[in-house]
Amino acid sequence: xxxxxxxxxxxxxxxxxxxxxxxxxxxxxxxxxxxxxxxxxxxxxxxxxxxxxxxxxxxxxxxxxxxxxxxxxxxxxxxxxxxxxxxxxxxxxxxxxxxxxxxxxxxxxxxxxxxxxxxxxxxxxxxxxxxxxxxxxxxxxxxxxxxxxxxxxxxxxxxxxxxxxxxxxxxxxxxxxxxxxxxxxxxxxxxxxxxxxxxxxxxxxxxxxxxxxxxxxxxxxxxxxxxxxxxxxxxxxxxxxxxxxx
Numbered sequence: 167x168x169x170x171x172x173x174x175x176x177x178x179x180x181x182x183x184x185x186x187x188x189x190x191x192x193x194x195x196x197x198x199x200x201x202x203x204x205x206x207x208x209x210x211x212x213x214x215x216x217x218x219x220x221x222x223x224x225x226x227x228x229x230x231x232x233x234x235x236x237x238x239x240x241x242x243x244x245x246x247x248x249x250x251x252x253x254x255x256x257x258x259x260x261x262x263x264x265x266x267x268x269x270x271x272x273x274x275x276x277x278x279x280x281x282x283x284x285x286x287x288x289x290x291x292x293x294x295x296x297x298x299x300x301x302x303x304x305x306x307x308x309x310x311x312x313x314x315x316x317x318x319x320x321x322x323x324x325x326x327x328x329x330x331x332x333x334x335x336x337x338x339x340x341x342x343x344x345x346x347x348x349x350x351x352x353x354x355x356x357x358x359x360x361x362x363x364x365x366x367x368x369x370x371x372x373x374x375x376x377x378x379x380x381x382x383x384x385x386x387x388x389x390x391x392x393x394x395x396x397x398x399x400x401x402x403x404x405x406x407x408x409x410x411x412x
Contacts, residue, residue, distance in 0.1 A: 264309035
């Protein structure tokens with residue numbers, strides 16, 4: 167679709183948290199938090215004329231490469247949250263996007279995300295084919311205290327789970343949806359840590375895509391203040407997650 171007449175370089179979008187998005191403690195699941203952030207990013211790209219539908223004319227899509235989320239507290243069922251998003255940098259095949267979640271005027275979540283333009287037929291990165299100069303960038307306007315980083319997953323670790331990729335794990339780009347990786351790993355964490363909101367921040371590195379019927383192994387390394395998960399296929403790492411604990 168063309169650029170919307172309502173387009174602005176900083177978008178604010180409201181979301182009402184419903185019961186299907188919440189854990190047994192009544193608060194938003196971390197996976198659904200990440201989904202809301204990504205849906206807001208998608209909404210901004212849509213009104214800016216660089217949505218999935220627009221890009222598919224050139225067999226392109228945005229794919230998430232890295233994501234850092236810092237959480238002060240989670241919203242609860244029935245809360246209306248406001249998510250703000252803007253772009254820190256946008257050039258050729260890469261973009262860094264910032265997001266914040268507010269409830270009742272209080273910032274409760276900050277996120278920094280790194281996106282790549284991906285050719286969905288060639289299955290590789292390439293330069294964005296659509297114009298994007300109308301997006302103003304804000305390199306100094308940060309949403310997080312720290313930037314995303316490269317996770318060190320080459321430490322001593324143990325195998326904690328094995329699984330096969332199913333159809334329900336795939337998204338519109340025909341690979342495992344990024345929130346699924348997070349879900350697989352969080353299911354292996356002590357539930358008390360999740361329900362008591364002990365995650366102060368999390369980081370995800372998406373390294374190689376996974377497809378239908380791939381067999382994967384999940385590894386875990388636990389230390390005092392953090393837990394690192396890595397997901398491998400045929401001994402090559404496809405994904406890494408670092409959970410930083412309060």
